[in-house]
Amino acid sequence: MSHKKIRLPYKKERSLLSDVLPYEIPVSFSNRHLYSFILRHRIQKIGDAEIIWLKGSAALDRLVQLMFCLPDNPHRLSDVKRWVGEQELDFRKYQLDNRGISQANQHPKPKDFLTPFCYKINHKETEFRELCVPHPRSQLLVSEFYDRCKEAILYYTSLSPFSIRAPSKVAKFTFHNDKLHKERLSVEPSKIEVVDSEYESLRSFFVYREYSNIYKFYESYRYHRCEKKYNKLIKLDISKCFDSIYTHSIGWATIGKDAQKEALGESNGSFPDRFDRLMQRMNMGETNGIIIGPEFSRIFAEIILQAIDREVEHTLRNNGSRLEHQVDYEVFRYVDDYFVFYNCDEDKTRIVDELQHALRRYKLSLNSAKAVVYEKPIITEITMAKQQIAQLLEKRINFNLDEILDEDGEVQETKGSVYINSNALITSFKTIIKTCGVEYKDMLNYTLSIIERKSRSLVDDYMKVSSENRSPKQMVNAITNLVEFIFFIYAVSPRVNTTIRLCRILEVFNSFLRMEKFDRVLVQIVHKQIYDNICFIMRKNKSSEHVQVETLYLLIALSALGRDYWLEQDVLADYLGVELPSVGSIKSPGKSLNYFSITVALFYMRDKVRYNELRGHVVDSAIKRIRDRSETCHKDSELVLLLFDLISCPYIPSAKKAEALGVFGVSDAALAADMVGYSDDATKPQCWFTNWLEFDFAKELDAKRSQEVY
DSSP states (O other): OOEEEEEOOOOGGGHHHHTSSOSOSOTTBOSHHHHHHHHHTTOEEETTTEEEEEOOOHHHHHHHHHHTTOOOOGGGEEEEEEEETTEEEEEEEEEOSOTTOOGGGOOSOOOSOOBOEEEEEEEETTEEEEEEEOOHHHHHHHHHHHHHHHHHHHHHTSOOSSBSSOEEEEOOEEEEEHHHHHHOSSSSOOOBOEETTEEOOTTOSEEEOSOSSHHHHHTSHHHHHHHHHOSEEEEEEBTTHHHHOBTTHHHHHHHOHHHHHHTTTTOTTSHHHHHHHHHHHTTTTOOBOOOSSSHHHHHHHHHHHHHHHHHHHHHHHHSTTOOOBTTTEEEEEETTEEEEEESSHHHHHHHHHHHHHHHHHTTOOBOGGGOEEEESSOOOHHHHHHHHHHHHHHHHSOEEEEEEEOTTSOEEEEEEEEOOOHHHHHHHHHHHHHHHTOOHHHHHHHHHHHHHHHHHHHHHHHHHSOGGGOOHHHHHHHHHHHHHHHHHHHHHSOOHHHHHHHHHHHHHHHHHHHHHTOOHHHHHHHHHHHHHHHHHHHHHTOOOSSOOHHHHHHHHHHHTTOGGGOOOHHHHHHHHTOOOOOTTSOOOOOSOOOHHHHHHHHHHHTTOGGGHHHHHHHHHHHHHHHHHTGGGGGGBHHHHHHHHHHHHOTTSOHHHHHHHHHHTTOOOHHHHHHHHTOOSSTTSOOOOSBOOSSOOHHHHHHHHHHHOOO
């Protein structure tokens, strides 16, 4: 397999593409445009005192100020000259601190503590997990912090004897992998970073050692070696790890608790102090709990947990029990999950007790209700189920090729047939889940990844059959049975990562049907089935107050089916929880939609006439959302993202855009018009977070595939 290695130019802003956003965001949302805007205008924070950008128009100044929560105060703005390489360029400087500004001119001043946009996703049967998108200024602070402290991060995440997922170096290369290109959904190649042959995330800032996914650990040599060496395994995890982390404990982890308390007055500017302040500033000043979702939060937790790992190993070796790691026991920690291999129960008690004590010193604790013990043969229910599912799918999802040779042994023609029975697959799958005692959610990602691979094989094998021997009807029948099966297993427990897998499989079939120019009736059979299944799932998971990112993906997947499959306005309104007034009735405000629901709904409806009424309602509810929180709108990540997407959305009237800008304090009509029409590229309007016009579903799904971390 050939690899083409390309050196990445080091850009500190790269973390904006990989480390500051949760993985579970709608496919239409990205930081790519923010990243290029920051690079093009050389926007950077210099120390704690100033933010600078290349001098441009008044509209550019206000856009930068609104994006990064810099109140409109002319006394804080000035022109400066800076050398960039060999060139001296004109910059605008915004002063963050009060040095040299008279008392009378200091206000309004930038706010220190910003509010992240938090939203909920499905986590467990009855639980939701709250994820957060930090404010754009917080994101800028992360890229500056990474740049300044990358060596310290790498040092403090390299110390644990237990950790199996930690940064190992700054990513320097990107690889073109020919095999992967062949498998991609989109036609254009894109770049992916890897360590050796391990795929990490798209343009990830750090390369991660060992395992990018917990399942890779289960299948590793190290895991199997421990199964041979030890008699028992206990699986543990930390209870509400990210919610419970105390930000000051970064100092305890890196310089010790007593030293940290001693040095509190002087620690300003040290690595732990900078990281502590960064985590607080992006989370409204909170010291209890850190935001969940972005990679940098996992790095913060990793540094603290590595210190705990070292304490535990040291105490076990040096106290009365004299337990030696990798001799008497072995511990692996993947983020906040522990795998403890041991031989006798007495040792297990000591190890678990010591782990509890060490965690408690950092205000953390083990989730004792979820501890699971395995005895020899150490095989988890998940491993057994995976093995059986792999066998089932290998056997039942196949294209049977038959090559007819001539006298010289050359292939004269190729015949083939395919039969897939969704009912038989469903019954066998349910049996495996039941007999192995696992949950659907634990098996879905694995099952769908095999089906994605098998779907590509079906398409490839169909193309190998000589054109006169192909049976489009048989192939469509196989596809519809497979679609029926994947929606059946998916519907039990929708999650964002499984939704992305599902969408990728659908895209494999959609692009195949487009490419092969199948008979319209046959294509309609597949599309109708996808449409019916998506509608069923959306009805089942109607937009509750936690708008479900997973069903927003399905809304975008629906739009990929073409014009015959647009939802009726009242069906879409019902899904969004919006009550449209009947004739003569008073318009009800309905449920308040959050940023993701608003932008995906507008993205889906576009400028289609059938949605005029609903689109108007969604735009009004977006502006109401900003108006209701107008006092704090500048520091509120959700409202800043919403404002920028509203002003760049081509389906919203200019008057509404001006109204939204007005709430943010832009009252000059000419300035507002310049901000709405602002573009770095004269040929196309500026995009911010939602890619309104040049959206390629297949390409975006490819990017998500290479970003998935855990």
